[in-house]
């Protein structure tokens with residue numbers, strides 16, 4: 376028998392970075408929260424595992440402790456296309472290369488510190504009234520038993536293929552042209568520097584991220600046209616061989632490989648009566664900018680603005696009450712969508728990408744300005760820095 380309260384201020388579906396961080400944010404606000412995940416937590420996920428400086432800052436703000444020996448500092452990004460190499464350090468400080476299992480365990484430990492936060496995994500949630508006209512009733516099932524509770528807000532944090540997004544009718548059909556990702560870990564026999572290295576080939580990139588003293592992950596993003604029918608392991612090998620600089624570094628495998636996709640997930644909005652979406656569930660374009668975890672944490676953090684309304688309301692929050700969250704979400708993710716579209720365009724047009732990387736190689740200040748834009752710096756200051764960087768080394 377599942378021990379549930381009769382009522383929770385919010386029920387979170389999905390315990391990835393977005394869901395667990397939201398549980399912490401609302402837990403800190405003294406709200407009662409139920410989080411369920413269909414998998415056992417802590418959990419792994421195919422991911423490039425690079426956490427950018429803004430994401431690391433949010434983890435600190437939330438009181439999430441990542442032991443230094445279980446991650447690797449990341450000071451900047453390096454692009455390699457054939458014999459051209461461009462790199463820039465983050466102006467915003469250091470990020471981390473961090474295994475998803477380590478991140479998940481750290482977030483889970485922090486969320487468990489709150490008495491008012493209850494976490495059930497593996498478990499499932501169902502909504503007898505549906506989510507397009509949510510009446511506040513949720514059925515939770517775990518280990519062949521189930522129980523009913525009520526809530527004033529469902530938070531869909533259930534990732535790329537979000538069921539909550541579908542049930543809430545916030546889904547938009549995807550475009551045919553989308554990409555997929557494969558990820559695998561390796562042992563390193565040389566000292567890893569503090570950079571994410573991106574190897575570029577036509578239509579695909581490989582992201583090498585140090586995640587520990589002597590281990591790194593490689594995430595390869597590629598388009599639907601690639602043939603992966605022979606199996607993910609074989610597909611990874613075939614794709615890896617496109618990047619001449621990568622093959623010699625990836626001789627000693629240190630784990631299973633995993634895959635994700637299609638990456639692009641479009642939405643008609645991120646809120647409707649009684650429901651909001653956070654993290655990948657709220658829409659995703661591509662992993663090219665390495666920004667997904669930071670955005671998941673940032674959108675989670677912005678749910679704090681709902682605390683006051685959740686405390687006062689005696690029925691599910693309506694769309695108008697959730698409009699502030701919608702605006703925040705748009706503001707937080709705008710740079711990501713612009714930057715990702717630009718990178719996808721470059722990826723499809725190597726004749727533009729190579730000269731661009733060549734220019735960035737000799738103009739690291741301009742490159743650094745682009746990295747800042749990716750991390751949320753407003754457009755005009757970034758443009759000023761980008762242009763100024765073109766005129767001085």
Ligand SMILES: Cc1cc2nc3c(=O)[nH]c(=O)nc-3n(C[C@H](O)[C@H](O)[C@H](O)COP(=O)(O)OP(=O)(O)OC[C@H]3O[C@@H](n4cnc5c(N)ncnc54)[C@H](O)[C@@H]3O)c2cc1C
Nearest residue numbers: 389391392393413423424425533534556635654655667668
């Ligand atoms: C190949 C690849 C490389 C990437 N590289 C990077 C990178 O280097 N840096 C970066 O910041 N981001 C990267 N990303 C993006 C990043 O992985 C995501 O943006 C991030 O995981 C989003 O977190 P989330 O909590 O929204 O979703 P997820 O991490 O996917 O978590 C969703 C959770 O919901 C649970 N769930 C799903 N359905 C249900 C259901 N019906 N009921 C209950 N629970 C459910 C799942 O079990 C899961 O635990 C990459 C992504 C890919 C695919």
